[in-house]
Amino acid sequence: MKEIYFAENLKRFREAKKLTKEELGTRVGVSGAMVGYWESGKNEPRMGKVQVIADILEVGIDELLFSEPPIHNAPSNFKTLSEIKQRGIEAILQIPDDELDLLVALLEKNAKKTISR
Structure with a gap:
């Protein structure tokens, strides 16, 4: 429901x-x-x-x-996501830019592993 x-x-x-x-x-x-x-x-x-x-x-x-309300302070293309995705995006928005590169690399590596399974 x-x-x-x-x-x-x-x-x-x-x-x-x-x-x-x-x-x-x-x-x-x-x-x-x-x-x-x-x-x-x-x-x-x-x-x-x-x-x-x-x-x-x-x-x-x-x-x-x-309609899920938009996430405050999130980019406009993130408007109606599940709660767990909202929390993830909000957390990512708090990461300093220099640390964000490492996180993106880890996410990309994990996504490639998931796709190859």
């Missing part, structure tokens, strides 16, 4: 549209406080409201519910 990321995605897509919680709430027919509850994960909207929210934010329901 897919993991649900509704709370994180709602906030991310709302902010991308430059809407306040109150503005989104008014358009959906709820209070800004209710939008805040949704974004904090304390409450969830009914399915009919999810469609309205997706339409307002111009995203699909699937994207609103299931």
Whole structure:
């Protein structure tokens, strides 16, 4: 079963549209406080409201519910990776450049061994 990321995605897509919680709430027919509850994960909207929210934010329901949020401070081409890959990328981003060459060489060597098996 897919993991649900509704709370994180709602906030991310709302902010991308430059809407306040109150503005989104008014358009959906709820209070800004209710939008805040949704974004904090304390409450969830009914399915009919999810469609309205997706339409307002111009995203699909699937994207609103299931898209993995992007990794903060990661390159833009790394947006929806599994948790273990996210942790690996975040760790790599902390490695000094001179040590990164050694890590890349080790990874390439390991990848060649895996492919030849």
